[in-house]
Amino acid sequence: RYWIAPSSGNWSDSWNWATTSGGAAGASVPSGNMQVVFDGNGLGRCMIGSAISVSTLTIGAVPGAGYTGYVDTSSNTITVSSFTMNFGTFYARTSSITITNGLWISSGVFNVNASTVAITGNLSLSSGTLNGGTTSWITVSGDVTLSTDSTSGTFLAGGSTMTAAGNVSFGTNLSYAANSSLLIMTGASKNLSVNGKTLNSVAVNSGASVTQTTTASYAGLLSVVGTETLSANATILNGSTVTLTGTLSGSSS
Numbered sequence: 526r527y528w529i530a531p532s533s534g535n536w537s538d539s540w541n542w543a544t545t546s547g548g549a550a551g552a553s554v555p556s557g558n559m560q561v562v563f564d565g566n567g568l569g570r571c572m573i574g575s576a577i578s579v580s581t582l583t584i585g586a587v588p589g590a591g592y593t594g595y596v597d598t599s600s601n602t603i604t605v606s607s608f609t610m611n612f613g614t615f616y617a618r619t620s621s622i623t624i625t626n627g628l629w630i631s632s633g634v635f636n637v638n639a640s641t642v643a644i645t646g647n648l649s650l651s652s653g654t655l656n657g658g659t660t661s662w663i664t665v666s667g668d669v670t671l672s673t674d675s676t677s678g679t680f681l682a683g684g685s686t687m688t689a690a691g692n693v694s695f696g697t698n699l700s701y702a703a704n705s706s707l708l709i710m711t712g713a714s715k716n717l718s719v720n721g722k723t724l725n726s727v728a729v730n731s732g733a734s735v736t737q738t739t740t741a742s743y744a745g746l747l748s749v750v751g752t753e754t755l756s757a758n759a760t761i762l763n764g765s766t767v768t769l770t771g772t773l774s775g776s777s778s
Contacts (some may be wrong), residue, residue, distance in 0.1 A: 542723030585612025672696030
C-alpha cells in the first residue's frame with residue numbers, strides 16, 4: 526500500500542491509501558502481509574490510531590528524497606518484519622515496536638522517544654538521525670552499525686538503554702552524544718568499536734565476551750561481569766565508576 530494523503534490523515538482511513546504510488550484512493554487499510562510505502566506522492570502526516578501489523582514499512586522510497594511528512598504511532602503497538610527509514614520523520618512515542626528483520630536508517634529522523642523497540646536482526650544507521658529519547662529501551666539481536674567511514678549519521682543517545690547481542694560499531698564520521706545512555710553487550714566474541722567516541726555507561730553482561738578494538742572513553746559506569754579485552758586504549762574519565770566481577774584485560778589509561 527502507498528500513502529497518498531496530501532495533508533494530515535489517519536492510518537485507518539482507506540481514502541489515504543492506494544495500491545500504486547500516487548494511485549486512486551480507496552485501497553484497503555494496510556495489514557497482514559502488505560508492504561507499506563510513504564513516498565513523494567503523499568506528503569501528509571500519518572497518525573496511527575490503533576495497533577498495526579504489516580510486512581514491511583518504508584518511509585521515503587529512496588534515500589534522502591520523497592516523503593517529507595511524519596509518521597506518528599500515537600503510542601500504539603507496531604509490528605513489522607522490516608523497517609526502512611529513507612526520509613521524513615518517525616515518532617515512536619511510548620509504543621511497543623517489534624521489528625523481526627532489521628531496522629535500516631539511511632536518512633530522515635527516527636525518534637525513539639520513550640518507546641520499547643525490539644529488533645531481530647541488525648540496526649544500521651548511515652546518514653540519518655537516531656534520536657534515543659528519554660527513557661527508551663532498544664534491544665538488538667544482531668549487529669549495531671552506526672555510520673561508517675564514508676557516511677555521516679547522527680546518534681543522540683539521550684536516556685536510552687540499548688542492549689546488543691552482536692558487534693557494536695560507531696563510524697569515524699558519526700555525530701554522537703552519549704548523554705545519560707547505557708549500552709549493554711550480551712554476546713560472546715563480539716567487538717566494540719567506537720573510534721575514539723566517549724561513551725556514558727557500558728555493561729558487559731555475564732556470559733558476554735567483548736573486545737574493544739578502537740580507542741574509547743568511559744564517562745559513566747563501566748560494569749564488567751563477563752569479559753572485556755582492551756586491544757586499544759580506554760580512558761576512564763574523572764567521575765566515572767568501574768565495577769569488576771568479571772575480567773578486564775589489556776591496555777588502558
